[in-house]
Amino acid sequence: MSDAEKIYKAIFKGSIPPSIExxxxxxxxxLAAGFSEVxxxxxxxxxxxxxxxxxLELAGRFRKKLPLLVHAFEIxxxxxxxxxxxxxxxxNYKTRKIFGFLSMTYGGCRSTVKFLKGLFLLRKxxxx
Amino acid sequence: MFDVVIxxxxxxxxxxxxxxxxxxxxxxxxxxxxxxxxxxxxxxxxYEYRKTTDSSSLMLGERLEGLHNLLHKxxxxxVKLTSPRMQFVVRGxxxxxxxxxxxxxxxxxxxxxGLANAWGAGVYRYNKRDLDGFPVSESELSxxxxxxxxxxxxxxxxxxLVKYFGREDRLQHPLELxxxxxxxxxxxxxxxKKLNREGVFLGRPRLAVLSEDFGERKACDYSNLEFWQPxxxxxxxxxxxxxxxxxxxxxxxxxxxxxxxWTREDNVLFVHSxxxxxxxxxxxxxxxxxxxxxxxxxxxxxxxxxxxxxSRLNLLDxxxxxxxxxxxxxxxxxxxxxxxxxxxxxxVFAFEGGQRPLQGSLLEITSPARAEFFQNFPFSARDNLIxxxxxxxxxxxxxxxxxxxxxxxxELKLNADDKLExxxxxxxxxxxxxxxxxxxxxxxxxxxxxxxxxKVPNGFGIHYAGTLPMxxxxxxxxxxxxNGELYGEPGVFVADASVLPVLPAKNCSFFVMxxxxxxxxxxxxxLSGEL
Numbered sequence: 001m002s003d004a005e006k007i008y009k010a011i012f013k014g015s016i017p018p019s020i021e022x023x024x025x026x027x028x029x030x031l032a033a034g035f036s037e038v039x040x041x042x043x044x045x046x047x048x049x050x051x052x053x054x055x056l057e058l059a060g061r062f063r064k065k066l067p068l069l070v071h072a073f074e075i076x077x078x079x080x081x082x083x084x085x086x087x088x089x090x091x092n093y094k095t096r097k098i099f100g101f102l103s104m105t106y107g108g109c110r111s112t113v114k115f116l117k118g119l120f121l122l123r124k125x126x127x128x
Numbered sequence: 129m130f131d132v133v134i135x136x137x138x139x140x141x142x143x144x145x146x147x148x149x150x151x152x153x154x155x156x157x158x159x160x161x162x163x164x165x166x167x168x169x170x171x172x173x174x175y176e177y178r179k180t181t182d183s184s185s186l187m188l189g190e191r192l193e194g195l196h197n198l199l200h201k202x203x204x205x206x207v208k209l210t211s212p213r214m215q216f217v218v219r220g221x222x223x224x225x226x227x228x229x230x231x232x233x234x235x236x237x238x239x240x241x242g243l244a245n246a247w248g249a250g251v252y253r254y255n256k257r258d259l260d261g262f263p264v265s266e267s268e269l270s271x272x273x274x275x276x277x278x279x280x281x282x283x284x285x286x287x288x289l290v291k292y293f294g295r296e297d298r299l300q301h302p303l304e305l306x307x308x309x310x311x312x313x314x315x316x317x318x319x320x321k322k323l324n325r326e327g328v329f330l331g332r333p334r335l336a337v338l339s340e341d342f343g344e345r346k347a348c349d350y351s352n353l354e355f356w357q358p359x360x361x362x363x364x365x366x367x368x369x370x371x372x373x374x375x376x377x378x379x380x381x382x383x384x385x386x387x388x389x390w391t392r393e394d395n396v397l398f399v400h401s402x403x404x405x406x407x408x409x410x411x412x413x414x415x416x417x418x419x420x421x422x423x424x425x426x427x428x429x430x431x432x433x434x435x436x437x438x439s440r441l442n443l444l445d446x447x448x449x450x451x452x453x454x455x456x457x458x459x460x461x462x463x464x465x466x467x468x469x470x471x472x473x474x475x476v477f478a479f480e481g482g483q484r485p486l487q488g489s490l491l492e493i494t495s496p497a498r499a500e501f502f503q504n505f506p507f508s509a510r511d512n513l514i515x516x517x518x519x520x521x522x523x524x525x526x527x528x529x530x531x532x533x534x535x536x537x538x539e540l541k542l543n544a545d546d547k548l549e550x551x552x553x554x555x556x557x558x559x560x561x562x563x564x565x566x567x568x569x570x571x572x573x574x575x576x577x578x579x580x581x582x583k584v585p586n587g588f589g590i591h592y593a594g595t596l597p598m599x600x601x602x603x604x605x606x607x608x609x610x611n612g613e614l615y616g617e618p619g620v621f622v623a624d625a626s627v628l629p630v631l632p633a634k635n636c637s638f639f640v641m642x643x644x645x646x647x648x649x650x651x652x653x654x655l656s657g658e659l
Contacts, residue, residue: 011509023184027192030199058508073509075198078499082184090498091175091463092517100460100518107511114508 003028003047007076010054012089023079031075035068043068045125052117056125059118066125130156130380131655133399133414135387135429137161138242140624141420142366142373143276143641147648149378150275153655157370158401158412160224160238161383164216164245164358174352174495175465186356187497188212194497206235206588207496208246208355216358217245224386224404225425225548232538232552233587236424240383241367243422243590244637248470248489249336249363251282251638253294257484258632263600263610264643272642272649280364280641281342282334288324289331292476292485292634300339302332303348306464306492308455308524309472315572327478328568333471333489334638336364354469355495385410389433390417390620397619416619416651419596420644423626424540424548427595430606430614431542440541441606442534444594444631447555448584451526451565452504453490453574458522469495475526477565486561487633488528493520524574528565529589530555532631537594538586552586591636593625612647623647 001009004024008016016024032040046069050056057073060066080086092100132148132155134141141157148155170177170186177183188194189212196210209218221236237243253273256266283300284293305313316323316330323330338347338361348362359367373379385401388409392398399412419426427441473490493501498516505512505519538552562578569576599607602615612621623644625636 011513013510019182019184023188027195027199030192034199034201054508054510061503062506071198074499074503075195077502077509078188078195078198078497079184081497081499082178082182082187084179084182087175087179089513090516091465092460092521093462095461097460103514104459104518107507107514111507111511114511 039068055114055118056121129413134418136421140644142369143644144623144648147645151652156380161240227548230551232550250635252634254639272645276641280336283339284334285332287331288329306467329476333474338362350466420623423592423595440539441595443540444532444537446529446589450582461521463521467494484531491525529633593628596626597629598627611650
């Protein structure tokens with residue numbers, strides 16, 4: 001599984017459309033050029049060795065670690081938003097207030113668990 | 129030789145041009161004049177377009193310009209200017225006007241129409257209090273406001289904010305409110321008396337945005353494209369006037385020239401300009417020169433013409449705070465895909481103690497990319513998307529502007545290597561003020577926390593002013609007379625926001641246009657006496 005595929009799956013569950021993967025690779029090259037070799041190595045280790053990179057990214061974001069992985073997630077979100085098939089991931093087309101509240105409550109709880117897991121996973125990455 | 133050369137084609141440049149044309153003088157405008165790329169316009173609603181079309185070209189750009197702030201963290205831009213089709217506004221600015229910035233982020237434009245290509249289109253008269261310290265009265269400016277209004281088209285309402293904005297006749301009806309704004313306005317109406325007693329006034333903004341057709345320009349279609357497409361005909365930009373004047377042969381427009389300095393021989397002014405196509409120096413000869421390049425670049429021209437690498441000039445900009453506001457009852461609502469994506473309402477805080485009022489714009493956040501908010505939520509990536517879907521439709525942003533005066537403004541200096549040095553100062557935002565603003569919004573059913581309030585970086589207010597202030601009796605360099613003439617520089621007039629000695633919280637664009645036209649009027653009468 002490529003980096004792009006793994007990151008996309010961590011955010012959107014499904015498999016990555018080829019157009020997104022192509023754009024991601026292009027942007028990532030530019031992005032990575034602005035980071036140190038150590039950061040690039042950490043990113044590679046994270047993507048290759050860690051299964052739950054969603055948890056890792058969250059912990060990295062809060063702890064100001066793994067900056068390249070955090071940026072990579074952000075870039076993937078920008079690119080994914082431009083694809084017609086992904087619009088419902090970003091936009092509520094129907095009002096569902098109770099469902100909205102419940103989803104957010106679930107999201108908050110899930111993120112707490114992910115954060116704790118992410119802190120544990122951070123320790124597995126060298127140099128961090 | 130030209131009678132008049134105007135440097136710059138932004139709001140003040142075109143307003144001055146209109147003033148000269150009215151008096152039968154054909155001005156020459158010198159401008160770098162970057163233009164947007166010629167791309168097919170989006171003709172449908174932003175969200176409808178995205179449902180059916182891969183929008184990477186629109187949102188990210190062919191050269192990934194849309195990711196500017198992620199890929200160039202050292203030189204971030206305000207979000208609207210990262211949009212690929214809007215980036216022409218700031219294109220090349222560092223090469224045309226290199227800067228060294230300390231605690232300051234300068235946004236410059238060398239585009240045809242200037243920074244107003246991406247403005248918020250707020251147009252407010254300066255009242256007596258706003259003009260405190262300025263040697264020109266409300267009544268002197270009044271006829272020019274009327275003429276400008278006829279040129280730009282203006283929507284709004286004479287509501288509770290009349291006290292601050294003044295009464296405007298012949299306004300188009302205000303734009304439709306978004307559901308969030310409508311809710312806030314309704315709550316305000318029911319708590320109005322109490323809020324007014326506390327010095328809080330809410331109302332519809334005065335905008336150079338059309339709610340009805342105006343000549344050939346069409347009314348706002350609520351397409352949410354404000355962040356994505358330049359030249360939307362319902363939002364006035366100076367390019368609309370400029371194109372018309374060029375077509376009618378009323379101005380001579382010299383684009384591709386960067387004015388660098390001026391010199392004088394007898395009564396003739398020579399404007400030394402760089403032809404940006406081949407870097408050669410071209411001289412434009414004129415009787416009178418109008419500086420309308422914006423507060424920063426008009427000051428640069430004045431300093432460069434004097435070869436002055438010592439003086440430090442004041443540079444004002446409105447300090448600003450951004451308050452994200454959540455309307456709880458709207459959580460989980462559908463996103464309002466049909467909306468005007470800029471200012472929905474204005475709020476004025478007139479605190480006790482005789483201080484200048486604060487003015488805020490309540491903005492809809494329907495126009496920026498949803499991804500723009502991704503990192504603002506503190507959850508995991510997948511859960512952030514849940515919050516983007518359910519919370520963003522319930523959110524608005526208050527951009528609260530504070531007045532600026534020389535003591536809290538920045539400093540500007542020209543170095544011998546042609547770099548402008550800018551040093552910002554931190555503005556003392558008072559925590560108590562922030563709490564009081566939040567308390568007001570709680571009464572209106574909108575919630576936030578002090579920790580969520582964002583300080584807009586120094587310079588990102590993009591209301592630059594005050595470098596060449598107008599005083600009643602100028603007696604030192606880099607000040608100008610009430611007619612706009614620069615001290616010690618006969619024939620050189622300042623028409624942009626440089627002339628403001630202090631900057632009220634109220635957006636200065638409308639004032640700048642009216643004052644530029646007033647200056648042109650005076651210059652025309654001098655010229656007709658000379659000719």
